[in-house]
Amino acid sequence: MNETETDVVIVGAGPTGLTLAYELALAGVETLVLEKLTSRNRQTKGGAIQARTAELLESRGLLEPMRRRAIPGPPVGANFALLPVPLDCGPWDTRYPSPVMLPQWEIEEVLEERATALGARVRRGAAVTAVEPDDDGVTVTTTDGGPPVRARYLVACDGGRSGVRKALGVPFPGRPGTYLAVLADIRLSAASALVPRERGQISTLTRQANGYWSMLIPLGDDRYRLTYGAYGREDPTDLTRDTPVGEDEIAAALRAVYGEETVLGGVDNASRFSDATRQVERYREGRVLFAGDAAHIHPPLGAQGLNLGVQDAFNLGWKLAATVRGHAPAGLLDTYHAERHPVAARVLHHTSAQRVLADPRPSEDVAALRDIFTDLMRLPDTNRYLSGLISGLALHYDVSGAHPLTGRRVPDAELTTPDGPTRLSALFGPGHAVLLDVAGLIPDDVRLPGRVDLVRAKPPAEVDLGAGALLLRPDGYVCWAADDAEACREELPRAIAAYLVDGTD
Template structure:
């Protein structure tokens, strides 16, 4: 066997999942057909939950050095912007950062952790047997064959891995297209985000870096132009003048592209030894800046589970929870992008303008803002974890960062505990019985910590001990008032490993 895991595709999702596997000492290789990373950035935003996940692994600081925090985000380009600041998170903002920069950080980390990255290699076929997967690929010296225990297809929308695994990609074809230009604006608009929707179409302008700006345009007369028809500089410029009466001194087109609203999702995220993640598993209109974000969230969900299986401690069924947990999340994502497309890409009539105004008004209400912002930020997810050892309001939800104090009085962030990608058993009640149990715990995949809360934290006031997954979701929390608290904890710990 050449590798434990071959990751096909070295985009952001492939690099992230490879890094997660290598963190757990898995022998992993990334096969990427491009000789060098693309200079074009599709995504420009990293949303709150993704930032939190990167924070768990100590990567957020790297992104913060380059990106620019933005407290708001848009939904369908509505006038009222979503406010992320109301979210209970130390990352309650969206980070404006080019996808190329995020990819560089993820690739650097993967390399540091020992991932072998082979560029200029195109995967041609993937076939699995009972114990291994055969990958045929082609590089500068022609075709060759590799053998691996598992394959992760992070090879984007046209995924060869998905096709070879015969996984249906159900959904709808493109019915409309929009254009995007990364161009220099010599006299840019004053506000950071310029957005307009009216009977002439939809336009949005945001800065990328220096004078480089991104212009996204939906022209009602041109939504049926196929995605593969090249965009001309003049098409973009006249669109800007038509919508805004100004071309803002446009020059130097860096990247002009057309994109569509094909919306599809893999029927299964796993087929035996083959897994799908990122755009290979789902595509949608890039509304609200979510595609890369959910892909990175998936990579975090899959990485530790696959590593657990390879390292021999995964309980039965753990690998299947990847599909079970992520499919519903992404079904909701596809639905929200369909709704956004409807609201800003299909109908430019006065009635639609009224509808948008009504929704915009509603979004001003704190509760509506909170619900929508939480969804786009992906902090509202609740997984069906093994919390049935005991009912608790935290079970299945993400761990929002909390400040802790160690037994020797040092304060630290709960997120620092996740750098090694292990489960964290967090004991908060100074219960001697638990401390004895912790000392004797045989499981290498669990990091144990006794601490106290520095300040009250939402949902944590009655927590005696909690077990938190490597991807920062609370497996279970237990209160000290449970009569058989210790037995339940032992039962809950046992559920995380084999037999």
């Protein structure tokens, strides 16, 4: 049987895999996505797009079609440990201070539509059965009867129970789960006064009673997203993540928490999850890389999972594309692990802390800690710290360079260019790096690689971007900045060479 050849094969058509497929296709890299499911899972799942993820999606023109599908309701701040103080992202100067809420499957639909329009392919019903890496690439065998796939690189985006990870025997160290809970999209035919009528701050949507804890989020009309778990009794010994969730089980939980007047009208889908915490030790194993839940899992607190994976894809995409196309400096692809592994480790760390604070049956000591922590969250400095942590806006990569902006995001400023007004985010639509000159420091005869765009622009007088000239990577993070022409002459060529080999594209 002949092999299917491609530059990159991505295993898993969730938000991480499809974002990566878009990024690679945007850079002209031939990409094939293998997905074991024959059709998209239409479960709401993780659908909170945090501020930094929203900014990255906006920079590619992907956010607006998602916002048009957003779940209706008032804007609500992000949360930490389900505590009753919303996180305010306003001090971080973002256009998206509140998470954008929509079902995960609709996020996937937008991403797949845009990725395939650029030439990426998605092959469904293709579960991976074997992965054979060698020095030049990877060969993948699937269950769908299609030909084996031969690719230069493989990226595993196939979830917490990654088949790729298991096929290669890659360890997934960490802590096993301590409970199983249920996530379900349901319809109610009757609702008591205890059922929330509109989406609000998360503490108003949580409740516990009669041996259950629960969170119920209105999705419009009679539809709700229900999350619940039991406490005060042991789960049946034969209960696993794959045990089907029956309507009777869901109805019993609803009655226990929301009263006999709350009647289940139907279940659209339901699944179980745990609070396990794990992370692979290396995000790259030769020609195989790991992203999203295939690389890290954690308790579902603070709406981090989808965002962590999508940001993995934005970090990896341009680096892998440059490597495949042959204009990446040595070691560029390895910076994916160096930059993203610590980010996920930090998320695992703070979701573990949230897990303690969010315990539905806290000890007397934890209850006291929660009261004090809630008071601390009302202090502006504490709230800013936590909002930056949860939203991703505080993320700072360890990028070499003396300027204080290196490794940081730049807020999406209004700009005036010779071609007219624009926004900083709009400059990243092609997926290129951007050399932004706001002080006339870059000489006219500067020599740039093909995927670095020079933009001369001015922000409003009241806006200070923090430097006279900035080199921003395709994912929007500053990799060089300067305030005088001499630094531009001396440092800029070295900064460009650190990310893109000087030459044609």
